[in-house]
């Protein structure tokens with residue numbers, strides 16, 4: 001029966017971890033519930049124990065700390081959207097949050113839930129990866145930190161094992177950086193057919209020092225970080241041809257499911273190339289280059 005489960009509301013991280021450890025595979029963390037409750041209603045999962053993390057103050061914060069931004073996993077997307085620090089210094093995150101769902105969804109949904117659900121069309125992970133995000137995970141055996149792009153192992157699969165995601169940290173983009181997030185979806189509140197986040201960091205001579213590209217939208221079992229394309233951009237003064245080539249290479253390793261309900265694989269590849277190109281041009285312009 002759908003609603004046959006026990007519900008817990010711990011108020012500390014250690015209490016939550018102990019509950020997860022006690023109930024093992026039968027337990028599920030619930031944050032905003034905007035993904036989990038849909039899956040439960042569709043009877044895709046039937047947890048016996050739900051451990052809510054929304055009453056844990058230690059998981060709700062946005063703090064700037066030595067050139068990095070730390071966000072507690074249970075911070076809602078609305079809280080992130082309204083944060084002046086995020087808007088002013090980490091605008092890429094605000095851009096991605098605004099593209100996600102509706103106001104009602106963002107009022108409930110959390111950053112941790114968007115990551116832990118591990119669907120390849122989620123909007124925040126590509127933006128966070130281009131800001132070199134790290135995630136902190138806590139379990140009965142202690143804490144560990146992982147780069148976000150190593151956290152995902154497949155569709156709805158992560159490296160967590162009965163653990164709790166507690167914090168996401170991103171690096172403040174260095175000076176002369178520009179970022180961009182672009183999402184293509186059937187309707188404004190739908191999941192992405194393709195989403196792309198980019199960061200370009202220039203040196204004083206206007207040469208690209210660091211490039212980051214991350215692509216989501218079901219273009220593979222996890223988001224894609226085309227490092228070959230990033231390498232094409234790095235060390236060069238970026239012109240139209242270099243950007244076109246990087247966009248082309250970015251989409252060569254797409255593994256789209258032919259049965260995807262949102263878009264045909266060939267459409268995703270063509271859309272991906274156009275989106276990567278647009279996002280790179282936008283990021284370059286915001287970095288002060290490309291004039």
Ligand SMILES: Cc1cc2nc3c(=O)[nH]c(=O)nc-3n(C[C@H](O)[C@H](O)[C@H](O)COP(=O)(O)OP(=O)(O)OC[C@H]3O[C@@H](n4cnc5c(N)ncnc54)[C@H](O)[C@@H]3O)c2cc1C
Pocket residue numbers: 028029030031032033034035036037038053073074099100101102105108109110111112113114115116117121122123124163164165166188189190191192
């Ligand atoms: C109408 C609608 C529109 C949507 N549109 C979009 C969209 O445009 N883009 C998009 O990316 N998503 C979209 N979503 C999906 C969803 O809103 C987001 O993925 C959201 O961020 C999930 O967060 P949550 O707090 O609600 O997670 P929950 O539903 O509470 O949890 C999701 C999963 O993560 C696990 N989990 C949550 N927090 C933690 C944690 N701290 N540690 C360990 N495990 C954890 C849960 O066990 C569960 O498996 C939409 C959903 C709806 C209903």
